[in-house]
Amino acid sequence: xxxxxxxxRYLVKRTGEKVFLExxxxxxxxxxxxxxxxxxxGLRLIYFSYDVKMKEKGDIPEGYSVSREKKERFSLILxxxxxxxxxxxxxxxxxxVPYEQYFGPGTRLTVT
Amino acid sequence: GENVExxxxxxxxxxxxxxxxxxxxxxxxxxxxxxYKQELGKRPQLIIDIRSNVGEKKDQRIAVTLNKTxxxxxxxxxETQPEDSAVYFCAASTPGDGNKLTxxxxxxxxxxx
Numbered sequence: 001x002x003x004x005x006x007x008x009r010y011l012v013k014r015t016g017e018k019v020f021l022e023x024x025x026x027x028x029x030x031x032x033x034x035x036x037x038x039x040x041x042g043l044r045l046i047y048f049s050y051d052v053k054m055k056e057k058g059d060i061p062e063g064y065s066v067s068r069e070k071k072e073r074f075s076l077i078l079x080x081x082x083x084x085x086x087x088x089x090x091x092x093x094x095x096x097v098p099y100e101q102y103f104g105p106g107t108r109l110t111v112t
Numbered sequence: 113g114e115n116v117e118x119x120x121x122x123x124x125x126x127x128x129x130x131x132x133x134x135x136x137x138x139x140x141x142x143x144x145x146x147x148y149k150q151e152l153g154k155r156p157q158l159i160i161d162i163r164s165n166v167g168e169k170k171d172q173r174i175a176v177t178l179n180k181t182x183x184x185x186x187x188x189x190x191e192t193q194p195e196d197s198a199v200y201f202c203a204a205s206t207p208g209d210g211n212k213l214t215x216x217x218x219x220x221x222x223x224x225x
Contacts, residue, residue: 033212033213035215040121040217040218041217042118042201042215042216042217042218043156043201043215044215045212045213045214048210048212050210056210056212058212059113059214090155090156097205097210097211097212098143098144098146098205098211098213100146100158100161101146101158101213103155103156103157104155105154105155106155
């Protein structure tokens with residue numbers, strides 16, 4: 001059974017802070033993704049990675065960066081958090097593309 | 113890049129009725145079309161998917177149809193039950209765009225008793 005976990009369910013940060021969101025999957029999946037989910041906008045892809053140390057920009061990468069040093073772990077970094085980055089952040093992984101993506105439980109980030 | 117439009121944004125049906133959600137996509141090269149269901153407070157989960165070499169796929173009460181010429185695909189749920197109440201997302205994947213998924217904006221389905 002695939003398990004994708006995220007470091008926090010809820011997070012409150014102040015404007016300008018550096019924020020780390022971590023995602024871990026236990027199924028040896030090559031592909032990992034970071035999305036943000038906002039009401040009425042669906043799921044929008046921020047960054048994705050096909051392999052360790054590889055990263056690709058998604059549709060809304062501005063203000064974010066990522067790190068993938070190990071196959072099972074994919075981190076999303078907000079270098080200087082802003083209020084418009086208040087959102088639900090979802091991580092996902094898949095064994096191949098295009099193929100089923102397994103999502104984590106999400107992190108609700110509030111930036112004040 | 114790919115653009116996926118989804119309609120309606122909300123849908124209310126009586127228990128036992130059918131529900132249909134429609135999506136259109138812009139890139140004719142897209143070849144994989146999954147549907148995800150997200151219950152309140154839960155993570156999205158795949159419920160059915162279809163690839164471009166197939167016109168229709170069924171799984172019990174759920175079916176998906178694909179019309180490549182018109183560039184649209186639909187989710188059909190028959191004999192709806194209260195546990196079908198959720199947000200449903202369609203998506204499309206394009207080989208020339210890293211095979212990433214582009215999602216629609218979601219449909220809130222409410223099944224009323």
